[in-house]
Amino acid sequence: MTDLLRIDHLSVFYGAAAQAVEDVSFSVPGNAVVALLGANGAGKSSIMKAVAGLIPGRGAITFDGARIDGTTTRARVARGIVYVPEGRAVVGDLTVRENLVLGGYTVPGPARRSRMEMVLDLFPEIAGKANGGAWRLSGGEQQMLAIGRGLMAGPRLLLLDEPSLGLAPLLVRRVFDRLATIRAESGLAILLVEQNLAMTMRLADEIHFLRGGRLIGHKRTDELRDGAARQHAVDTFLGAAAAE
Amino acid sequence: MNAVLDSLAFDLFPLVWSGIVTGCLYALGALGLVMIFKCSRVVNFSHGNVAGFAAFLVYGFTSGLLLAVSWGVAVLLAAVFIVAIAFLTYALISPLIQTSDLTATIATLGVGLIVQGATLLLFGADIVSLDLPVPRFATSVLGLRITGYDLTVLSVAVVTIGALFLVIDFTKLGIAFRAISSNAFAAEVCGLNLARVQVFAWSVAAGLGVIGALLIVPTTFLSATTVAAFMLQAFAAAVIGGFASLPGSLIGGILIGILMNLFTFYVSPEYASTFLLVVILAALNVFPNGILAPVRGSRV
Numbered sequence: 269m270t271d272l273l274r275i276d277h278l279s280v281f282y283g284a285a286a287q288a289v290e291d292v293s294f295s296v297p298g299n300a301v302v303a304l305l306g307a308n309g310a311g312k313s314s315i316m317k318a319v320a321g322l323i324p325g326r327g328a329i330t331f332d333g334a335r336i337d338g339t340t341t342r343a344r345v346a347r348g349i350v351y352v353p354e355g356r357a358v359v360g361d362l363t364v365r366e367n368l369v370l371g372g373y374t375v376p377g378p379a380r381r382s383r384m385e386m387v388l389d390l391f392p393e394i395a396g397k398a399n400g401g402a403w404r405l406s407g408g409e410q411q412m413l414a415i416g417r418g419l420m421a422g423p424r425l426l427l428l429d430e431p432s433l434g435l436a437p438l439l440v441r442r443v444f445d446r447l448a449t450i451r452a453e454s455g456l457a458i459l460l461v462e463q464n465l466a467m468t469m470r471l472a473d474e475i476h477f478l479r480g481g482r483l484i485g486h487k488r489t490d491e492l493r494d495g496a497a498r499q500h501a502v503d504t505f506l507g508a509a510a511a512e
Numbered sequence: 513m514n515a516v517l518d519s520l521a522f523d524l525f526p527l528v529w530s531g532i533v534t535g536c537l538y539a540l541g542a543l544g545l546v547m548i549f550k551c552s553r554v555v556n557f558s559h560g561n562v563a564g565f566a567a568f569l570v571y572g573f574t575s576g577l578l579l580a581v582s583w584g585v586a587v588l589l590a591a592v593f594i595v596a597i598a599f600l601t602y603a604l605i606s607p608l609i610q611t612s613d614l615t616a617t618i619a620t621l622g623v624g625l626i627v628q629g630a631t632l633l634l635f636g637a638d639i640v641s642l643d644l645p646v647p648r649f650a651t652s653v654l655g656l657r658i659t660g661y662d663l664t665v666l667s668v669a670v671v672t673i674g675a676l677f678l679v680i681d682f683t684k685l686g687i688a689f690r691a692i693s694s695n696a697f698a699a700e701v702c703g704l705n706l707a708r709v710q711v712f713a714w715s716v717a718a719g720l721g722v723i724g725a726l727l728i729v730p731t732t733f734l735s736a737t738t739v740a741a742f743m744l745q746a747f748a749a750a751v752i753g754g755f756a757s758l759p760g761s762l763i764g765g766i767l768i769g770i771l772m773n774l775f776t777f778y779v780s781p782e783y784a785s786t787f788l789l790v791v792i793l794a795a796l797n798v799f800p801n802g803i804l805a806p807v808r809g810s811r812v
């Protein structure tokens with residue numbers, strides 16, 4: 269399988285001295301779900317934002333065979349790389365439907381409308397509130413809207429930044445199940461950022477562990493099915509805090 | 513008792529009526545200021561000088577000073593210049609916004625001074641008059657004198673503001689404008705071209721300013737500073753609206769129009785500027801977030 273996304277020696281700096289990501293390399297094969305796991309401040313969001321073109325990074329980012337580092341976020345969205353931010357960044361002043369239009373802003377009208385139908389079918393929780401203000405949505409519904417808005421652009425690679433943040437476990441399971449459905453139906457690849465191993469394993473094919481801006485380990489999900497192996501990975505890569 | 517009624521009929525109603533008419537023009541100015549502030553976080557202090565320059569251009573194009581074309585053609589030509597100026601101002605300001613909103617705001621003062629200098633250079637410091645090509649008629653409704661000018665101002669304001677609200681409320685561009693205004697990061701994540709939406713806002717704002725200037729000038733005269741002075745009341749109108757609400761600045765404009773008229777007539781025309789300042793300060797204290805702040809779900 270060829271890689272849809274390749275990241276080679278990516279470093280991200282905030283100012284001259286503060287380095288958030290250090291020499292990170294990994295790839296996301298087509299139709300795969302790859303997860304980045306690490307504690308707060310490990311540099312997960314920084315990697316995602318660099319891939320989305322929202323912040324500059326040093327190193328090479330290759331998407332579908334072409335170098336994309338240095339291009340704008342807009343160009344990357346057009347190529348099919350869509351970031352679903354941590355904290356959702358739903359526009360509360362817009363209606364749910366308007367948020368979805370925003371996600372498919374450059375998509376031609378008819379395609380946008382049919383995609384909106386698809387998204388509202390996928391998330392019936394927000395379909396009933398489509399014409400109301402997005403600020404009325406609960407946290408889980410906002411997360412669905414954020415993912416739906418990402419899907420409106422017709423992405424080939426979805427960058428999902430902590431979709432489970434602040435959601436009840438039951439709701440997280442529901443969101444992840446929907447993501448599994450989308451993935452099976454559309455051949456979408458996902459780069460997933462999470463802090464929780466058990467949740468991540470529901471969706472991911474492989475997991476990279478991140479600490480202090482560096483990749484410190486890599487496991488395929490099937491290597492972690494066994495309880496002892498999983499505990500070992502938690503102890504080695506995540507520390508006690510992430511052990512649930 | 514009768515004297516009170518008489519004074520109501522003969523003074524108050526006409527004052528309120530003409531206040532509403534002028535207030536619509538303040539609102540046009542305020543809407544432009546607020547549009548720019550909402551999407552670029554900058555108070556555009558060049559707004560009045562640029563609109564004044566446009567009025568002078570129309571004067572220059574119709575009077576034979578620069579050209580001698582019809583009023584309509586002159587307005588179109590001036591509009592082209594003004595949109596170009598809006599574009600240049602945005603190009604100059606937008607890199608500064610990245611550094612600091614305050615720096616960018618101060619830079620608009622500079623742009624205003626340059627435009628005012630250009631006005632003085634091209635047209636001199638003289639006072640000129642610039643009328644509107646509207647039919648001169650006046651009619652009396654319930655004792656209220658209504659002129660062709662009044663009706664022109666009201667219909668232009670209603671059509672312009674109505675069209676603006678329709679665009680902002682119901683078009684894709686309007687969604688983009690509102691998204692950038694309330695969450696620029698979200699708009700960027702969605703792949704929007706922020707600069708294009710901002711240029712749209714700056715151009716529309718400049719256009720609204722020009723319409724306001726052309727409509728206000730017939731009631732006074734045109735000099736290098738009149739329109740800038742007019743924009744002070746537009747500024748007050750925007751403040752009453754909280755500087756972030758388009759309907760708020762419409763209401764603010766009409767309020768300012770009426771209040772200024774009443775103050776000038778009943779108290780003193782000399783202290784009108786002082787009164788305006790007091791209104792601004794009072795508004796900032798009484799409703800710092802604008803007169804419509806408690807109304808959630810206001811969309812524009």
Ligand SMILES: Nc1ncnc2c1ncn2[C@@H]1O[C@H](COP(=O)(O)OP(=O)(O)O)[C@@H](O)[C@H]1O
Pocket residue numbers: 282286287288306307308309310311312313314315
């Ligand atoms: N805008 C910023 N300016 C300065 N430092 C930042 C900024 N964003 C993140 N950082 C720092 O970079 C590091 C990585 O942050 P982040 O990528 O958000 O981590 P994570 O998403 O894994 O929690 C942290 O030390 C954080 O404090």
Ligand SMILES: [Mg+2]
Pocket residue numbers: 312313314354429430
């Ligand atoms: Mg993060």
